[in-house]
Each structure stands twice: as C-alpha cells, then as structure tokens.
Amino acid sequence: MVAILITPRSGTTSEAGDTASFQVSLASNPITGNVTMNFVSSDTSEGILSNNLSSLTFTPTNWNTPQTLTIKGVDDDINDTLDGGIGADSMIGGAGNDTLIGGAGNDTFDGGIGADSMIGGAGNDLYYIDNGNDVVSDQGSNTDVDTVIMTAIFSYTLGSGIENATAPTTGGNVNLTGNGLNNNLTGNSGNNKLSGDAGNDSLNGGTGNDVYVVDSTTDVIQETSTQFSF
Secondary structure, eight states: OOOEEEESSOOOOOTTOOEEEEEEEESSOOTTSOEEEEOOOSOTTTEEEGGGOOEEEEOTTTTTSOEEEEEEEOOOSSOOEEEOOSSOOEEEOOSSOOEEEOOSSOOEEEOOSSOOEEEEOSSOOEEEEOSTTOEEEEOSOTTOOOEEEEOSOOOEEOOTTOOEEEOOTTOOOOEEEOOSSOOEEEOOSSOOEEEOOSSSOEEEOOSSOEEEEOOSTTOEEEOOSSOEEO
C-alpha cells in the first residue's frame, strides 16, 4: 500500500463559486505499477470537482510530482446565514431566505432571491432589497447613516435604525414609509407615495405625480414635477 500526500489538508469554498485547490502526490514509488485515485463529491449541491477532473494517475516515474485537484463551491437553495467581520464586508445571499449579519465597518448587503433578513452593525451600511418581505434593521450607533436601495417595485417601510431609502431607478409606482428617525426618501419616475413618519424628513418624489404624507413642520419636500399632493 502506498501512502498519499495531500497539501493543504483542508480548504474553504463558497456559494459564490470560489475554489479550493489541493496538491496530491505519493509518499513512495509504486514500483509494482500505476496508482489511480478516483474522486467524487459527497454532496454535489455543495461542491463539485472543477474542470470535471475526477481521477489522478501516478506512475513509477511521476509518483512524487504533485498533481492539482480543485473543488468548486455550488450555490444551493438552502437558507444561509452569513456573518461579517470588522471591515467593510460585502455579503450576498442566494436563492433561499437568508440571514446576513454585519459587523463593524461600512458593509454592503444583498440578500438575493427570497425573503431575507439583513442586520447591520456599526458603520454606514448599504442594503439592496428585491422583496417586500425582506427585513432590514441596523444595530449600530446613532451616528450611522444606513441606506436601503430597492431593486424591484413594492411597498416598503423602513426598519429600525435605517435612515434612507431609494426607489428603483427603472420606474414604477412605489410606496415608501419612514420610521422615527430623520429619513431621506427618494422616489423615481413613477407616481410615488412617500411618508416620512416621525422625525425631520426629506421627501423627494422624482418626476412622477407624487403624494407626500407630512408629519412635521420641519419635513422638507423636494419635487421635480408640477403635480403632487400632500
């Protein structure tokens, strides 16, 4: 029996398609003949052999020459949980109902398809949402300025700790509602309804015929169309 050498002994892939490579060789000369090793994935929904390379063959002449085996991560439909660190992280979910948790730093969140939960920490964070059931909240300091960017048409109310929201630039009628903070809500070319709720809010409806709900004399309306109501 010939011992097998694999370096490194472990590796990390991701659902973004990142790969992990391993150097494989034999510990001694297989004098009696060739040695062929076959490789299979135990779960092809999590990882596959890159470039369809499923076997390595070593001979008495190349037994100590390392050959490369590469594993590629696969994006599945399972609900994932992603945790950020202390830097400016970018976290992207998959097709499930994912949970993305930020740390310190100016993080970027994109839950992907599904009803996702995105929780920011310290820093000025940016959240991309494509589902009215996406839940966004921020647990950072009161000085943070956090922004939600909508990439699809639906009604949305800002979660706790979120200051700003922007409607999709592709147009469409959007209802945006703020919270108790000083919100900055930005519409698009559709006929939007913007409600700042409590706080000193800035409401910019864009070029459509927009409706503004004003709750304070310090709210500011910025309107580029000649038709709007409040």
